[in-house]
Amino acid sequence: MKLFLVGDFPEDNKAYGGVQGVLVNMANELVKRADIELVLVSTSSNSGFAKFEKICSVYRLGFRSSFLQARKEFRDIVIKENPDIIHLQGVVPGVLLYRSSYKKIFVVTQHAILSEERLLQVTSKRKMLFRIKEVVEDYYLNKVKNIIFISEYNKGIYFKKNGKITDVNSELIVNPVNEIFFKKPQALESQVSNEMYFVGEIKKRKGLHVLIQALHLLDRKGIDCKLHVIGGYKEMEYKREIDDLIGSLNIAEKVIFCGWKNQSEVLAYAENIPVFVLPSFQETLPLSIAEAMTQGKIVVATDICGIPEMIKNHESGYLFPKGNPEKLADVLELVFQNQDKQKVVSDNAKSASKRFEPKTVIERTINFYERILS
Structure with a gap:
């Protein structure tokens, strides 16, 4: 053929x-x-x-x-x-x-x-x-x-x-999903605690501002964590909004912008980061979630569009309502404060990812x- x-x-x-x-x-x-x-x-x-x-x-x-x-x-x-x-x-x-x-x-x-x-x-x-x-x-x-x-x-x-x-x-x-993501991942317990990452074009539809607000709420609760942002801006108006938000919340040291990375670079960079977050307002079936699941990451994402077809809430990942930083912060607090309970979620994610x-x-x-x- x-x-x-x-x-x-x-x-x-x-x-x-x-x-x-x-x-x-x-x-x-x-x-x-x-x-x-x-x-x-x-x-x-x-x-x-x-x-x-x-x-x-x-x-x-x-x-x-x-x-x-x-x-x-x-x-x-x-x-x-x-x-x-x-x-x-x-x-x-x-x-x-x-x-x-x-x-x-x-x-x-x-x-x-x-x-x-x-x-x-x-x-x-x-x-x-x-x-x-x-x-x-x-x-x-x-x-x-x-x-x-x-x-x-x-x-x-x-x-x-x-x-x-x-x-x-x-x-x-x-x-x-690229076959490189199916290589044996790092054990969840050996990864860096209280760290998370985001992958994708940085634009309003992807909801990074919601994640940054949730990060601030965690900081106010005394939960020390860091966010790695992998990707680049597509909307300069949104970049100004994000810069202003980070400055007003005084959390610049907690947000690390890593720039664009290809698939193998994402895999290497996120190897020791246990939690992947995608706070999008609209997605069809995001490849970034599938890639994270193959690596047994704890995926936290909005309960919109095609995402619930990928994740069973509290079984193979976690879902929260779009545009709601308070609910996102609650989910992340649950994940970070109960890391010993996340192995089952990680294993379920790897199992569910076989369809990709x-x-x-x-x-x-x-x-x-x-x-x-x-």
Whole structure:
């Protein structure tokens, strides 16, 4: 089977998570398969492909320069390579490559829920941009007939919006985690007490301000802990808000900003940090939670969207109401003050994370391809 894997690949495989991380994780597993002839197509001309160009065909499209030119280039590549399946990770902007002639073999994995993310943008310009993306996504997803959903959450939204469409061929398949996260983790009891970390783009939707407020509440209770923030800012307005908040609460020494790190760097940096926190206001099925679970971290996250599909509260992690720093502080206090009771939660997280193993995910994905071709 000749497979086109299409999306916004990172530069030189330096994936920082999200859709880029999924693309790299899938490619890592697919190149091992003798039954798959893999062709990687990036919607960014900056993608490095340093690892993959030695073992499979790779193409780069100047999508951001001109999507019309990119569409033409992509059509020429399709004619040249004649793929059995074209699989796009993420919808906008890559879905603009879609043509009706690809209809039977074109597969889309939907990740973001743009209608929800639009509401959480911090500027009018960003809200307008997301509205445009939302219109484009709605238009093309009604044309695409092979769709992979990564959670019941985004599957439910799609069918609520579109009704019971009988000619849509769909499957629910979770995102794969990079196999490096499945290496044997440090024992929980040997990790640094009262430390936690956050991974992701630093923007308002991710709720870092809620976590910082909770950290302050813990400090007022006399619970000494530290927060490591792994990631970079996407919204400068939000950076000013975070800087002002940390300054006003006088907790600068408790918050360590680590900058962007790729997957292997995150794994190494967080090796001795026992608690992962994601206080997001909206998520479909966050890869960062799955990565933390494979390492047996104590995951604390909001009880929104697809996250409860990943975590059973007080069994394989902890959930709290979005935007509520008091409840988050209560959960973290429970975790930090009862660390001897967390091994069961850690073991349950590792067990639950097996569904994210790349080999398992790729096997289910190929079964979906075969169903399409049959």
